[in-house]
Amino acid sequence: MVTFLSLLLTPLFTPSSHAAQESPHSISFYPVALNHTTYITNRTQGTHGGIYSAPVHRASDPDENDRYNYCTMPHPRPETYVAPEPVANGSVAATLVYVEYMQRHQRRTPYNLLSELQDQEYTCDDVHPHIYAAPAPDNNNPAPIPVYGQTYTDPTNPFLTDTIPGTCQYPQLTKGGILDGYRHGRDLRAVYGGNSLLSETGPSSQVWLRASSSALTQGSAGAVLRGLWPDYNGGIALRRQTEGIDTVDSGFTCAARERMLEQMKAARVWREHLGVTMVLREELGEMFDISEEEEDGAWMNSFDHFADAFQARVCNGYGLPCRAKKEGEKEGENCVTQEQAEEVFRAGDWEWNYWFRGSDLAKEYIQLVGGLFIGEIVRRLEGVVEGRPDWVYSHTFMHDGDLGPVLGALGIRALRWPGMGANVAVEVWRTDGEGFYARVLYSGRTVETIHGTMEWMPLGELLEILGGFVPGDIVSMCED
Incomplete structure (x- = not known):
């Protein structure tokens, strides 16, 4: 019987011929060994050609080869963007009529704090997160003061040891993440603004913009949209669903989703990856006084927390974390090493690939996590085919946990952790007399999948692939 896992492990190319054809971008995005736990422990892999660094307080410079860059993932940009091959070589006459664009927010500070034993400050004085509301435009009402938050710490607060100083x-x-967003938007304007999809002056009624309820996605939208429309002075509606029923960012309650994740973590291969990383986890746990019981084992039973804590430092110009010096210790005696960090990052890649590609339960998990949002994509694409498109450009600001299911549903050949600003663009092209064709880009390049490279495919085929991940009755599935 052909299983989802066997499809994943079936190579599309032999290793030798594939390596000869691949660019540095492709090599860094699609590790051949990512399905095996040896990928995690093989120190010669390093970062597998990926980048884990970014400058302080400024935008990241684009990498010439558009390699995997966790801190600032590549995106469509005029220096590297070309039309699909049949269009570019003139064998097909086609017009770009619709773009479905999805992106993770830009770089940020950490969710998970190695707080009580750290003494390195983390500063955000150069960012003004605005926190005010305004009535709809009305000549009778004054505009509010643009209030922004400024974080401070009171030295008498007895809980100061529970957070990172700064x-x-x-x-x-x-600030670097916001400036990355400006560049992201400017590049999209250069790529997609020269046709009828994006107005030069501002968003039209045929542009759909959406974010999750998170300040991270909404703040990223403000930066990216300024890049898209640098001279626009009006307000822009950024749609968001009600908290508690949002179809992105796991916004709705689903007990089955959590049970499915526990089943995946009970599998032999998951336990194997914990076994081969036991020494690393014990070293980090001892360094930062983290036990198996802390946060129900979240720090020690997955690499999500350690990877997040490390990434958020190196992606904003800081060094890897050190434990605050104790009496009798030398300065810098207990710091995370580059080799330890690289193994954590490889383990994080392995886990993401397992959840959304490698596990025998991946298809069902994708349906529970991202199936409703994938269904929204499918309906918009169907509207284009049926000649009733509501929009010509859709842009959703979301999270890594939303892009993972989309990439898994597409059948990406290998899924590394979708980094900051990671993006998927579904382009729909109308040909003269032959119907609609699709190209799917991941972080600016055509995505490589178990179905082949999605450079030029009948839109109906893409709809069939994605449709298999749309749940029939998500309410019943979540209750089971």
């Missing part, structure tokens, strides 16, 4: 909220966008 002037940040956790998590929040950093």
